[in-house]
Amino acid sequence: MMNPIASHGALTDTERFMFESWGYLVIPDVLGEDEVRECLEASVRIHQAAKTEGFGQVGRGYESEAALERLMDHPAVLPKIRGLYGDRFIMQSGWNTKQPAFGGMGGWHQDGSGAYDFKKLSFPYIPLLQLRASFLLTDQTQPRMGNMELVPGSHRSQVAMPDSIRKEKGDLPIGHVICAKAGxxxxxxxxxxxxxxxxxxxxxxxxxxxxxxxxxVKPSDRLQNSQSFLERTTPLRRALMGEFTRPDAPYGANYEAPPFED
Ligand SMILES: O=C(O)CCC(=O)C(=O)O
Structure with missing residues (x-):
């Protein structure tokens, strides 16, 4: 199947069109083999520490694992985020997910917040509020390797996926299993x-x-930032954690943009 392949760095007009049309992009070769190995080892450590069993998600791994921290503002990816949002945004969360050996199909869903349905925010389309960059740390070049499956363009669908499909974790002829290399x-x-x-x-x-x-938007993997992480990380990452100074009432007169390199 076709993949909406994107280059490293700034969002091009063609990539913007693909993102608007399908709702996603695939950026190959962002991490080299050594970086993938380091991130994989870090992932194993944080899941062991959290004692996850079966499918599991661990937040805040970037605070304790340098290899994961480096991905927060990766130069191949961060310019795409800026291309879609502009200069003022935060990293709302960082989740490391484990699909265990021989893991079954996950449930179909849209991302959002259990506390407040994103559908209430606008009609007919749900706005972009959680833009996710997922770094694949294992080979997923074939289906049934714990890939992500997405329904292209479904962010613009004005009807929900039928409950019958969701309940039985059913297949859809327009489901796109993302096949891509680790990294x-x-x-x-x-x-x-x-x-x-x-x-x-x-x-x-x-x-x-x-x-x-x-x-x-409130962070969702933390109630507050770790002070020791803030003290030792970079100014840009601190800003991405939401630690920017606000000149007046929240957001009224804007605030200083994160210290991007360009
Ligand atoms: O398989 C994964 O890593 C992603 C799980 C997922 O769909 C989610 O976190 O929303």
Missing amino acids: SVLLFHNAVWHRTFAHDGDYDRYTMHYIYSPPW
């Missing part, structure tokens, strides 16, 4: 219907997801 990044809109695809391998599959949001 690739999938960038997608919160409203695209998606699920974790089955994994036939005898090893655990790890993916590191970074979710970027407008600056007024």
